[in-house]
Amino acid sequence: xxxxxxxxxxxxxxxxxxxxxxxxxxxxxxxxxxxxxxxxxxxxxxxxxxxxxxxxxxxxxxxxxxxxxxxxxxxxxxxxxxxxxxxxxxxxxxxxxxxxxxxxxxxxxxxxxxxxxxxxxxxxx
Amino acid sequence: xxxxxxxxxxxxxxxxxxxxxxxxxxxxxxxxxxxxxxxxxxxxxxxxxxxxxxxxxxxxxxxxxxxxxxxxxxxxxxxxxxxxxxxxxxxxxxxxxxxxxxxxxxxxxxxxxxxxxxxxxxxxxxxxxxxxxxxxxxxxxxxxxxxxxxxxxxxxxxxxxxxxxxxxxxxxxxxxxxxxxxxxxxxxxxxxxxxxxxxxxxxxxxxxxxxxxxxxxxxxxxxxxxxxxxxxxxxxxxxxxxxxxxxxxxxxxxxxxxxxxxxxxxxxxxxxxxxxxxxxxxxxxxxxxxxxxxxxxxxxxxxxxxxxxxxxxxxxxxxxxxxxxxxxxxxxxxxxxxxxxxxxxxxxxxxxxxxxxxxxxxxxxxxxxxxxxxxxxxxxxxxxxxxxxxxxxxxxxxxxxxxxxxxxxxxxxxxxxxxxxxxxxxxxxxxxxxxxxxxxxxxxxxxxxxxxxxxxxxxxxxxxxxxxxxxxxxxxxxxxxxxxxxxxxxxxxxxxxxxxxxxxxxxxxxxxxxxxxxxxxxxxxxxxxxxxxxxxxxxxxxxxxxxxxxxxxxxxxxxxxxxxxxxxxxxxxxxxxxxxxxxxxxxxxxxxxxxxxxxxxxxxxxxxxxxxxxxxxxxxxxxxxxxxxxxxxxxxxxxxxxxxxxxxxxxxxxxxxxxxxxxxxxxxxxxxxxxxxxxxxxxxxxxxxxxxxxxxxxxxxxxxxxxxxxxxxxxxxxxxxxxxxxxxxxxxxxxxxxxxxxxxxxxxxxxxxxxxxxxxxxxxxxxxxxxxxxxxxxxxxxxxxxxx
Numbered sequence: 001x002x003x004x005x006x007x008x009x010x011x012x013x014x015x016x017x018x019x020x021x022x023x024x025x026x027x028x029x030x031x032x033x034x035x036x037x038x039x040x041x042x043x044x045x046x047x048x049x050x051x052x053x054x055x056x057x058x059x060x061x062x063x064x065x066x067x068x069x070x071x072x073x074x075x076x077x078x079x080x081x082x083x084x085x086x087x088x089x090x091x092x093x094x095x096x097x098x099x100x101x102x103x104x105x106x107x108x109x110x111x112x113x114x115x116x117x118x119x120x121x122x123x124x125x
Numbered sequence: 126x127x128x129x130x131x132x133x134x135x136x137x138x139x140x141x142x143x144x145x146x147x148x149x150x151x152x153x154x155x156x157x158x159x160x161x162x163x164x165x166x167x168x169x170x171x172x173x174x175x176x177x178x179x180x181x182x183x184x185x186x187x188x189x190x191x192x193x194x195x196x197x198x199x200x201x202x203x204x205x206x207x208x209x210x211x212x213x214x215x216x217x218x219x220x221x222x223x224x225x226x227x228x229x230x231x232x233x234x235x236x237x238x239x240x241x242x243x244x245x246x247x248x249x250x251x252x253x254x255x256x257x258x259x260x261x262x263x264x265x266x267x268x269x270x271x272x273x274x275x276x277x278x279x280x281x282x283x284x285x286x287x288x289x290x291x292x293x294x295x296x297x298x299x300x301x302x303x304x305x306x307x308x309x310x311x312x313x314x315x316x317x318x319x320x321x322x323x324x325x326x327x328x329x330x331x332x333x334x335x336x337x338x339x340x341x342x343x344x345x346x347x348x349x350x351x352x353x354x355x356x357x358x359x360x361x362x363x364x365x366x367x368x369x370x371x372x373x374x375x376x377x378x379x380x381x382x383x384x385x386x387x388x389x390x391x392x393x394x395x396x397x398x399x400x401x402x403x404x405x406x407x408x409x410x411x412x413x414x415x416x417x418x419x420x421x422x423x424x425x426x427x428x429x430x431x432x433x434x435x436x437x438x439x440x441x442x443x444x445x446x447x448x449x450x451x452x453x454x455x456x457x458x459x460x461x462x463x464x465x466x467x468x469x470x471x472x473x474x475x476x477x478x479x480x481x482x483x484x485x486x487x488x489x490x491x492x493x494x495x496x497x498x499x500x501x502x503x504x505x506x507x508x509x510x511x512x513x514x515x516x517x518x519x520x521x522x523x524x525x526x527x528x529x530x531x532x533x534x535x536x537x538x539x540x541x542x543x544x545x546x547x548x549x550x551x552x553x554x555x556x557x558x559x560x561x562x563x564x565x566x567x568x569x570x571x572x573x574x575x576x577x578x579x580x581x582x583x584x585x586x587x588x589x590x591x592x593x594x595x596x597x598x599x600x601x602x603x604x605x606x607x608x609x610x611x612x613x614x615x616x617x618x619x620x621x622x623x624x625x626x627x628x629x630x631x632x633x634x635x636x637x638x639x640x641x642x643x644x645x646x647x648x649x650x651x652x653x654x655x656x657x658x659x660x661x662x663x664x665x666x667x668x669x670x671x672x673x674x675x676x677x678x679x680x681x682x683x684x685x686x687x688x689x690x691x692x693x694x695x696x697x698x699x700x701x702x703x704x705x706x707x708x709x710x711x712x713x714x715x716x717x718x719x720x721x722x723x724x725x726x727x728x729x730x731x732x733x734x735x736x737x738x739x740x741x742x743x744x745x746x747x748x749x750x751x752x753x754x755x756x757x758x759x760x761x762x763x764x765x766x767x768x769x770x771x772x773x774x775x776x777x778x779x780x781x782x783x784x785x786x787x788x789x790x791x792x793x794x795x796x797x798x799x800x801x802x803x804x805x806x807x808x809x810x811x812x813x814x815x816x817x818x819x820x821x822x823x824x825x826x827x828x829x830x831x832x833x834x835x836x837x838x839x840x841x842x843x844x845x846x847x848x849x850x851x852x853x854x855x856x857x858x859x860x861x862x863x864x865x866x867x868x869x870x871x872x873x874x875x876x877x878x879x880x881x882x883x884x885x886x887x888x889x890x891x892x893x894x895x896x897x898x899x900x901x902x903x904x905x906x907x908x909x910x911x912x913x
Binding site: 001002003004006007008009010011012013014015017018019020021022023024026028030033034037040041042044045046047048049050051052053054055056057058059061062063064068069070071072074075077078079081082083084085086087088089090092093094095096097099100105107108110111113114115116120121123124125 | 280283284287670671674675678685686687688689690693694697718719720721722723727731734735738739741742747750754757758761765767768769770771772773776777780783784787788791792794795802803811812814815816818819820822823826827829830834836838839842843844846847848853854855856859860864867868871874875878879881882885886888
């Protein structure tokens with residue numbers, strides 16, 4: 001199971017990096033979404049994977065059942081999912097606004113901060 | 126508190142109060158401010174008897190004990206003489222600046238800079254620790270930059286200031302490398318300890334490297350050819366600066382360093398070849414260029430270059446008498462050159478010009494200034510009874526011999542000295558004698574503040590020679606001993622003794638006298654030959670600076686070309702290379718894992734995720750992309766469920782639903798092209814990078830999974846989740862209890878993101894403002910998702 005997830009995270013990273021290498025901001029956005037899912041799966045797998053038994057203490061007992069899942073990576077991933085979503089929402093609005101303001105979704109054409117053909121800085125004193 | 130420690134900082138404190146004092150007292154503030162260097166002079170003069178007996182005073186406080194770096198000082202013959210020159214001439218310069226800059230709106234700032242420089246220079250010569258020395262060395266460069274650029278409205282000033290900073294500041298960095306070499310070679314970082322390690326340093330294989338680096342610092346600071354050009358340009362500064370920094374003190378820092386390190390680095394073939402060659406070249410170039418000038422200050426500036434060359438030449442010549450000559454000449458030069466610069470300033474101030482061809486007959490109007498000028502010129506020319514005479518005699522004793530090298534150096538010295546005599550008299554005599562010439566201002570004697578300095582310095586030139594016994598006992602012999610690293614006693618006096626030195630002196634004076642009367646023709650000849658050459662290091666500096674700007678532009682535009690794709694590619698290529706490199710170097714490749722055994726529904730879920738991901742990449746339109754993204758997201762939620770993580774599963778479901786809905790809404794409002802416009806070559810390149818990163822990260826994860834797992838934390842949470850925190854859902858307990866602060870931070874992140882989104886949405890677009898230019902894109906029209 002862990003091997004399958006490891007290969008799956010590799011696929012996630014490859015896909016997200018390929019998307020982020022695009023010139024189009026919407027694909028970069030899709031890339032960041034898949035990147036965070038890949039990272040979440042990596043953290044999850046690092047805490048070792050067990051099947052189906054959630055980390056919950058049955059009533060009347062003081063310890064979870066034998067073979068219950070590792071709770072710690074779950075807590076970490078839970079936080080990560082929420083933060084990834086916040087990042088996604090912010091990036092999406094940024095993409096929208098930059099498209100409205102700049103009139104393009106091509107990062108090559110977004111050159112307001114670093115205009116092409118800028119004159120040389122002054123050569124005098 | 127130790128008074129010496131206070132003396133280090135007193136000029137800084139005075140500098141801080143200078144502007145306020147000038148506002149309160151006007152130019153008379155100089156009288157108050159001059160008290161500070163005067164008191165420092167008195168303090169250091171108190172060390173004279175001790176040092177004259179061969180004593181050496183060290184002291185200091187701990188600075189960074191863990192690195193064995195101390196704030197320590199060393200007072201011996203060499204540093205004490207320098208300290209007295211700096212504080213003594215500094216007192217006169219502060220007074221002089223009070224008169225010279227009278228009524229200038231920025232006089233307070235000027236005095237502040239001068240005092241800061243004084244503190245830096247004094248710290249430089251008194252420092253025992255290399256690091257203090259370096260800090261003060263660069264501080265003199267910085268304060269010199271401020272003073273040269275004082276008249277910052279003029280481009281020439283700005284250029285000269287920049288030039289001085291680049292040359293001397295750059296040299297300081299080279300020097301730092303040299304000092305670190307010495308530190309590593311000997312293990313000591315203080316001059317007082319370094320002086321005993323001469324043999325160790327000279328035999329080290331790194332000797333030559335250390336020597337060249339130290340010389341790089343010394344030669345830039347002391348304006349040795351071919352880096353001499355910044356010093357004449359520095360004459361853009363007001364005259365008190367030229368008199369103080371660029372003749373008497375700062376430019377001698379390089380010579381000071383050479384003299385200080387003479388016992389350590391000297392006495393080798395390299396030392397005794399490089400120094401006389403560069404020094405001699407500088408001497409000749411300086412005097413020849415001086416002849417060509419007609420501006421009083423520039424004439425003096427080039428002779429300063431020449432004098433520094435002479436000092437470097439003598440320091441490296443290697444005989445005891447040459448060192449004695451260098452020591453005497455250094456003191457003599459500070460006295461007469463400081464005085465002559467102030468004289469030039471007086472002439473400029475009172476007559477309104479300092480072009481020597483437009484001046485004449487000022488004697489009647491300025492008798493006191495003339496007196497100081499002529500006395501100093503005698504000293505500069507090396508005539509008795511002045512200290513310059515003592516210096517010149519001692520120099521000739523030191524270098525005259527019959528071997529070819531000595532003959533060569535002696536010839537250079539005679540030519541240089543003869544030309545310096547010419548310039549000295551041209552500056553001191555030409556403006557004052559002869560027929561009266563109409564000057565821009567009607568000249569009259571300068572005020573007390575302005576003639577006190579030159580008169581006092583000229584008188585000292587005389588006194589040091591008349592009472593040469595005392596002078597040698599307290600000043601020159603201890604200084605020469607410190608430079609040589611062995612006790613020396615100077616005995617020369619003003620009574621000429623027949624011999625080789627006197628003969629050479631007479632030859633020098635004769636040549637000088639002949640040249641003086643042919644000065645106009647000599648000047649024309651020099652100007653013509655310089656015009657024929659056309660290019661000089663000064664133009665070279667401009668070309669260098671322009672080249673530097675161009676280079677940085679090319680570099681910046683290559684590395685920061687404004688293309689996000691380039692940055693991303695660089696990042697991920699490095700990531701892949703580094704991950705593979707680490708595994709390769711450590712030899713830690715993961716073992717081939719067993720083929721995973723999954724149940725049928727697990728296989729189905731994993732396959733759905735993989736298909737969804739590939740579909741996101743290959744989607745031909747945005748709807749497909751969004752739907753595929755949703756599919757893989759929901760499949761991951763199912764996967765979490767299968768792996769015993771119901772909380773993750775619920776969250777993932779919720780977030781994925783929101784993501785898809787928001788994305789779909791946003792995309793319909795934008796005409797974004799979901800199409801990938803990559804060329805085939807680009808696709809292959811990007812795909813290779815992406816797959817390389819993916820494989821590397823998979824390998825890392827497999828490697829991690831193949832190491833034993835430490836369950837301590839998990840056991841801890843399992844054990845205490847209910848017994849301590851009273852919760853049965855361990856994931857929830859961790860989130861809200863054990864790691865509650867983390868969760869709080871997470872909420873903060875979400876809130877900040879929300880605020881940022883709100884702010885972004887509420888910014889009024891530019892195009893909706895009344896006078897804004899026409900929109901660059903047509904307003905987005907809502908497009909139904911289904912029409913895609």
